[in-house]
Amino acid sequence: MKQLTIALIALTVMAAGCTSPVSKTSVEEVKTTPEYTGEAVNHEFAALPYAYDALEPYIDAQTMEIHYSLHHQGYYNNFLKAVEATGVQNASLEFIFENISTLSSAVKNNAGGYYNHSFFWSVLAPAGSGGEPSEALFEAINNAFGSLEGLKEKFNAAATGQFGSGWSWLVVQKDGTLAVTGSANQDNPLMDIAEVKGQPILAIDVWEHAYYLKYKNKRVDYVQNFWNIVNWNEVNRLYQEAL
Ligand code: MN
Numbered sequence: 001m002k003q004l005t006i007a008l009i010a011l012t013v014m015a016a017g018c019t020s021p022v023s024k025t026s027v028e029e030v031k032t033t034p035e036y037t038g039e040a041v042n043h044e045f046a047a048l049p050y051a052y053d054a055l056e057p058y059i060d061a062q063t064m065e066i067h068y069s070l071h072h073q074g075y076y077n078n079f080l081k082a083v084e085a086t087g088v089q090n091a092s093l094e095f096i097f098e099n100i101s102t103l104s105s106a107v108k109n110n111a112g113g114y115y116n117h118s119f120f121w122s123v124l125a126p127a128g129s130g131g132e133p134s135e136a137l138f139e140a141i142n143n144a145f146g147s148l149e150g151l152k153e154k155f156n157a158a159a160t161g162q163f164g165s166g167w168s169w170l171v172v173q174k175d176g177t178l179a180v181t182g183s184a185n186q187d188n189p190l191m192d193i194a195e196v197k198g199q200p201i202l203a204i205d206v207w208e209h210a211y212y213l214k215y216k217n218k219r220v221d222y223v224q225n226f227w228n229i230v231n232w233n234e235v236n237r238l239y240q241e242a243l
Helices: 002-019 061-083 093-098 105-122 135-145 148-161 219-229 232-242
Strands: 166-172 178-184 199-205
Touching: 061 105, 093 105, 105 199, 135 148, 135 178, 135 232, 148 166, 148 178, 148 199, 148 219, 166 232, 199 232
Parallel strands: none
Antiparallel strands: 166 178, 166 199
C-alpha cells in the first residue's frame, strides 16, 4: 500500500509537470510554401502503358494488377485528398517536391507514391522490347560507374541494401553526371529533403508489395531480374531531357 501511494504521488507530480507552460524559445522556424505561379496542373491517373501480364515472367500479372489498381491508385486518391486546400493542389509535382519540407507528411507520402509509380511503369517494358543504352548514356554510365556492370552493381546494392520499404534510383545531377541513390518510403530525389538530388532516369520499387507474391523474401532475385525489363529507350529519352 505504501509503495502504491508513493507511485501515485510520483504520477501526480509527473502529470503536473506535463501541464506546465512550454518554453517558446526552442520553437522551430516555420517554413511557408512559396506561391506557385506556373501553369495550373490537373493531376490525372494515367493508364498503365501495357497489360498486367506484359512483364511476365519477371513481374507476374497478379502483382502488376494489385500494384497498379490498388497501391498506385490509392496513392493517387490520397494525394488528391491530402493536397486539397493547401494552395498547391494545382501546382506541378516538381514544384511540390521542391517544397516538400513545407508540406504535410500526407502530401509527401502520397505525392511521392503517385509520382514514383507513374515513373516506374514508364521505365519498364516487356522483355526484349526496351532497346539498350544510347551511345551518350553509355558514355555517361562508363564515366560514373566504369561500366554498365558497375552501374548494375551499385544500383542493385542500393536496392537490396535499402532497409524496409523504399526505392533505388539512377539520377542526372545538376552538373550532368549520373549518380545512384536510395530513398526510404515514397521519398524521391526530386524532394528538397533528398540526400542526393537529381532528375530520375531509372528506378526500382523495392517495397515488398512490388515483388512478394512471386519472389517472397528474395528481393535480390527480383532486383537482378529487373534488368531484363528495363525500357532503355525511355531511359535514353529521359537522360537527354535532363541534360
Ligand atoms: Mn509500389
